[in-house]
Amino acid sequence: MIDLYTWTTPNGRKVSILLEELGIEYKSIGIDLSKGAQHQPEFIAVSPNGKIPAVHDYASGQSIMESGAIMLWIAEREGRFLGAPEDRPHVLEWLMWQMSAQGPALGRIHQFAKYGNPLGEPAETNFRKEGARLYQVLDDRLQDRDYVVGAGRGTYTIVDMAIWPWVSRFEWHQTDLSKYPSVSRWYKSLAKRPAVQRGYDQPHFVNEIPLP
Ligand SMILES: N[C@@H](CCC(=O)N[C@@H](CS)C(=O)NCC(=O)O)C(=O)O
Structure with a gap:
């Protein structure tokens, strides 16, 4: 328990x-x-x-x-949910990418784009550029795969589970997911998983999972 x-x-x-x-x-x-x-x-x-x-x-x-x-x-x-033993370095690298880059960068954009706390220029433009750059990195990675890590089309791991909830805030950071077709495909596919839907509703229901 x-x-x-x-x-x-x-x-x-x-x-x-x-x-x-x-x-x-x-x-x-x-x-x-x-x-x-x-x-x-x-x-x-x-x-x-x-x-x-x-x-x-x-x-x-x-x-x-x-x-x-x-x-x-x-x-x-x-x-x-850790992939194969040989996937270990990549589970670690993408998990660290999520923790140190994707989450903090998108969270900073939420401060001015969602909560209305202006950061001023050039900070806001720079944060938006970094957010877009990170989306492109993820889109490139997912171009010919279903999951971020693993051989072939990949294996569902904690990396996908860590990155996905931040993408689910795409409206908050004013990102048009149609610019990132591979991210969009991956995002929608994970959103169909019953466990993702149940996990999204913790500790209580707020809204349906936003879909592009
Ligand atoms: N690096 C931490 C970040 C945790 C974090 O920023 N949590 C936010 C909510 S998503 C929070 O508790 N904020 C409350 C506060 O800053 O007072 C993690 O990944 O667990």
Whole structure:
């Protein structure tokens, strides 16, 4: 049994999608970011950085924060969604790409494009350019594959589960997915997975998965 501390955001949904795909028993605990629940001492005890997602695992008695670390840890323990052994370097490289580049870059665009907190020029233009560049990197990678990592057309791994929830915010970062046909194909295909749909609705339903 796992407690998942989460909210209706891309980083939280990465982990709920993995738990749903694995069919592991878990309980979603909503940390309402708009009410400052992430700063409460009881949450900081689980997630010292004060951000969701975090999990507490009853089997080992351990708590862990940081979505990428949580995904690797759980997938390794279950021995699933990591691809073949030879895919390991690429699971790591694309997971780190998501954590260090795609997520933070798109999150910065949300600040001015969705929340209306102006960053001014040239910062806004530069952030938009970087977002577009990262979409193109992903589109190139997916051109002749169904999943980001793995031989041939690829294998469904935690990498897809980590990247997908950020793409699902394409309207927030004002990205026209038709400019990235391979990303669009991959995104729509994953959106049909029942586990992705259930994971998207954690810790509660907000909206249907947006489709381009
Ligand atoms: N690198 C962290 C980022 C986590 C993160 O930024 N979480 C956001 C929600 S998506 C959050 O908790 N924000 C609350 C705050 O910044 O106060 C991860 O991937 O887990």
